[in-house]
Amino acid sequence: xxxxxxxxxxxxxxxxxxxxxxxxxxxxxxxxxxxxxxxxxxxxxxxxxxxxxxxxxxxxxxxxxxxxxxxxxxxxxxxxxxxxxxxxxxxxxxxxxxxxxxxxxxxxxxxxxxxxxxxxxxxxxxxxxxxxxxxxxxxxxxxxxxxxxxxxxxxxxxxxxxxxxxxxxxxxxxxxxxxxxxxxxxxxxxxxxxxxxxxxxxxxxxxxxxxxxxxxxxxxxx
Numbered sequence: 001x002x003x004x005x006x007x008x009x010x011x012x013x014x015x016x017x018x019x020x021x022x023x024x025x026x027x028x029x030x031x032x033x034x035x036x037x038x039x040x041x042x043x044x045x046x047x048x049x050x051x052x053x054x055x056x057x058x059x060x061x062x063x064x065x066x067x068x069x070x071x072x073x074x075x076x077x078x079x080x081x082x083x084x085x086x087x088x089x090x091x092x093x094x095x096x097x098x099x100x101x102x103x104x105x106x107x108x109x110x111x112x113x114x115x116x117x118x119x120x121x122x123x124x125x126x127x128x129x130x131x132x133x134x135x136x137x138x139x140x141x142x143x144x145x146x147x148x149x150x151x152x153x154x155x156x157x158x159x160x161x162x163x164x165x166x167x168x169x170x171x172x173x174x175x176x177x178x179x180x181x182x183x184x185x186x187x188x189x190x191x192x193x194x195x196x197x198x199x200x201x202x203x204x205x206x207x208x209x210x211x212x213x214x215x216x217x218x219x220x221x222x
Contacts, residue, residue, distance in 0.1 A: 009200045010178040012158045013138045014118050017080050017100045020058055030054060030069075047086060066106070104144075148190070156198075171195045181205065 022040040030051035040060045047067035055075045066086035073093045080100045087107040094114045104124040112132040116139050125145040132152045136159050145165040152172040159176075162183040171192030179199040181187060187205050189196075193212040201209070214220070 009180050010158055011180070012140050012160045014120050014140055015098065017078055017098060019060055019078070019080060022058075022060055152192075 020038055022038055025036075025039050025041045025044065030046060030049040031054065032050050033053040034051065034055070036054065036056045036059050038058045039056075040062065041064050042060070042062045043064065045065045046069050047065050048069065050070045051074055052070050052072045053074060054071065055077075056079050057075075057077045059076070059079045061079070061081045061084055063083040064085075066084050066089040068088045069086065069090070071089065071091045071094055074091060075094070076096045076099050078098050079096075080102065081104065082100075082102040083104070084101070085105040088110070089106060090110045091114055092110050092112050094111065096114065096116045096119050098118040099116075099120075101119070101121045102123055104121070104126060106124075106129070107127045108130070109126060109128075110130045111134055112130050114131070114134045116134065116136045118138045119136075120140045120142060121144050122142045123144055125147070126149070127147045129146055129149040131154050132150055134151075134154045136154065136156045139156075139159045140162060141160070141164045142162045143164055146167070146169065147165075148168045148170070149166065150170045151174045152170055153174065155175045156179050157177045159178075160180045160183065163185055164183075165186040166184055167186065167188045168190040169188065170190055172195070174192060174195045176196070176198030181199050182202040182205070184205070187201070187208065189209065189212060193209060194216050
């Protein structure tokens with residue numbers, strides 16, 4: 001009797017964000033709990049501004065500086081963030097749904113406890129990304145570099161890594177379901193290699209991770 005094949009990993013479900021005609025931001029500073037609908041923020045320095053709890057719907061943030069910008073508990077729906085840059089942007093507890101992040105260059109971005117659904121991160125480089133205790137569903141990392149990203153305690157479901165680089169990633173206590181790592185150009189796991197249950201890797205990646213797997217179960221290779 002033929003052995004039943006296990007189903008393939010379920011792909012992330014993402015759609016292209018299509019923005020309506022946008023109105024240019026009228027200036028001033030972001031407002032806590034502000035409402036922004038159909039607004040374009042272009043070439044602005046939003047560093048240090050307080051936008052906690054703000055709602056962004058059908059918005060574009062293009063070439064904006066986000067150094068220390070406070071966006072905790074903010075909501076982004078059907079938005080495009082392109083060329084954003086800065087250190088220490090705080091989006092802890094934020095909600096991102098149907099969002100595209102393109103060519104971002106960020107350091108120490110805080111998304112711990114955040115919810116990402118239908119999100120595509122395309123290109124760019126993010127150092128020390130904090131996704132601890134975050135929930136990622138239908139998320140694609142495409143052609144980006146993540147250096148020392150922290151996924152500790154996060155839940156990942158239908159997440160894909162396509163032609164991207166993962167350096168010194170922390171997977172401590174992560175939970176995975178239908179996570180596809182086969183397309184990662186580089187997969188370097190600093191901690192939590194034992195938490196890969198629920199992920200799919202390639203044979204080549206298995207060979208590269210073999211020393212880490214052996215160390216995890218106490219096997220010496222000499």
